[in-house]
Amino acid sequence: MNYFKSDLASLHADLVAKKISSKELTQATFDNIKATDPKISAFLHLNEDQALAQAEKIDQAGISDDQPLAGIPLAFKDNLVTKDEPTTAGSKILENFKPVYDATVVQKLNAAKMVAVGKTNLDEFAMGGSTENSAFKTTKNAWDQTKVPGGSSGGSAAAVASGMVPAALGSDTGGSIRQPAAFNGVVGMKPTYGRVSRWGLIAFGSSLDEIGTMTRGVKDNATMLSAIAGHDAHDLTTSTQPVPNFAADLTAATNVKGLRIGLPKEFLAEGVNDDVKQAILAAADTYRKLGATVDEVSLPHNKYGVAAYYIISSSEASSNLQRFDGIRYGYRANDVKSLDDVYVKSRSEGFGPEVKRRIMLGTFSLSAGFYDAYFLKAAKVRTVILNDFKAILKDHDFILGPVAPTTAYNIGSEVTDPMTMYMNDILTIPVNLAGLPGLSLPAGFSQGLPIGMQLIGRPFDESTLYKAGYVFEQNTEFHNQIPTLGGQN
Known part of the structure; x- marks a missing residue:
């Protein structure tokens, strides 16, 4: 079982009609992962026994027409906590960590069966930005295993692109869903x-x-986002805006008449591959x-995005990662003689060079x-970048541009050069600084490697992005291309 020719709707129809059971589908998925993942290295942990038991319960309860995701396999990026299952965040410091609760998105997809x-x-x-900074393994690009899959959600993108799962969740701080989606030729959404x-x-x-969400097609992506979105009392930054059924109106979408699209000249400037x-x-x-x-438009302060982002994100990371101290959970160093030793040695041995x-x-x-001089100024630049987007989106329905300046590059070619690696995110970072939704989808190929296109929308207007992405997808063939695993494309 691979998922190159299947979408969520067809899988759902087969499960409802009992052409296949969830347990059979899940077992076939694991069989394919075991055959494919040695070439890709997308997975850090498989929970086969629990998944098969869960699938059997779903079969026993039955799958109805109004359960579009029930019985269908998926994967989670390993920075989403899963109860009693390993959650490492790709770090030695959490190598043996098993959380005591599920993340809200995990709970929602469990509820969706x-x-x-x-x-x-x-x-x-x-x-x-390359999944080479994992403490455990380097994931390969689904299209060419000598290339990076992008990052940080490279494992999720490669798992979907190589047909191992039909959908996966990732996280995006400065492009970490959209860039690996682009490098692997799949669809990735960073919501508002x-x-x-x-x-x-x-x-x-x-x-x-x-x-x-990361999927092979736009409609599947829309279905997944509807399932995980919504207000959560545990997270006071979540909006109370209603969550549309993003996929409901896509089938009827055949054109984009009347839409105004902004194409920033900075997105096609020097440094972007021809x-x-x-x-x-x-x-x-x-x-x-x-x-x-x-229309040609301008984002004049886009060039300051990378500098502002790395000050703001690193400052927040410095605060967030204080909790990994060798005391409460995670890795603790041996041969320590004082409390200071516990902190210093545990963090020195547990964190990798990029995190440090x-x-x-x-x-x-x-x-x-x-x-x-730094943090406050970066915060002011962030506001200026947001105002640039607001000015364009006042008169345009969305902004169009590339996801990354290049296609996937060689494994090992940039990991030792942080500045070059950081600049690869110059087209995605401003979207996070502004808090806007961004959709990545396949838009072409260069020397056998996918090129990703990015649609950037108004706050909470993912629907327009999905409509525009779906119409583009239905009028092109890029999404139908399949990687040749184990060989050049």
């Missing part, structure tokens, strides 16, 4: 900040983090043919004498 098959690999504490509860997400940058530029310009032409108006780098940067930015 989905079957969780395991936890996917990520950059440690979601800090990275506050649309989805972060309770049970191991925090990196609390004002930037957002949980989202093949990526041409794919985005071709996508803009597709939208024009389908009835939309595409960001803790140091964040602590410096928040320190006396530097707060005004």
Whole structure:
């Protein structure tokens, strides 16, 4: 069983008609993971016994027409806590950690009767853009195993792209859903900040983090987001805005007549690969043919996004990661002679180099004498970037651009160069700073590797992005392409 030719609706129909049982589907999924994952290394942990038992209970209770996700397997990024199942955040410091509760999104998908098959690999504490910063393994790109899958949700993206699961959850702090979705040729949604509860997400940058969905198609993505979104009393940053059935109106969407699209000139400037530029310009032409108006616009302060982001996110990470101290849970160093030793050795041995780098940067930015010069200034820049988006979205329905300046790069080629790695997120970071929704979907290929297109919308207007993405998908063939595992595409 692989999921290249299946979507959630067809799986649901087969389960309701009893052409296949949830237990059979789950077992076939594990069989495929065992055959495929040695090439990809997407999973950190599989929970086969529990998943099969859960699937059997779902079969016994029966699956009805109004349970669109029941009995269908999925995977969770391993920074979403799962009760009594390992949750490592890709870090040695949490290597043996088993939480005592489920994250809200896990609870919601359990209530929808989905079957969780395991936890996917990520950059440690979601800090990275290539999934090479994991303490445990390096995940490979589904299209070419010499390339990175992107990050930090690279495990989730590669698991979906290689047909191991039909859907997976990831988290996005500065592009960590959209960039790996682009590199692997799948659909990834970073919802509006506050649309989805972060309770049970191991925090990196609390004002930037957002949980989202990764699937092979736009309609599946919309179905998944409706299932996990909504207000949560455990997370006071969640919105009380009603959650639409995002997938309900997509089938009838055949054009984008009347929509106005902004194409920022900065998104196609120097540093963006020519093949990526041409794919985005071709996508803009597709939208024009389908009835939309595409205008050149400007995000003049976009260039300051990376600097502002790494000050703000690292400052928040410095605060959030204080809890990993070798006392309450997680890794504790041996051969310690004092309380200071416990703190220093546990954190020195438990954290990887990228996490240490960001803790140091964040602590410096928040320190006396530097707060005004760095953190406060970055916060002001964030407001300026948000105002740039507001000005465009006042007159346009959404913004179009590439997800990343390039396609997936070689494993090992950039991991030792933090500045180059950070600049790869220059097109995704501003969306997190502004708290806006962003949808990544396939828009082309360059030398056999997928190119991702990004649609950026108004707050809580994921519906427009899904409609525009679905119409584009139905008028192109990029989403139907399948990676050739084990060989060049």
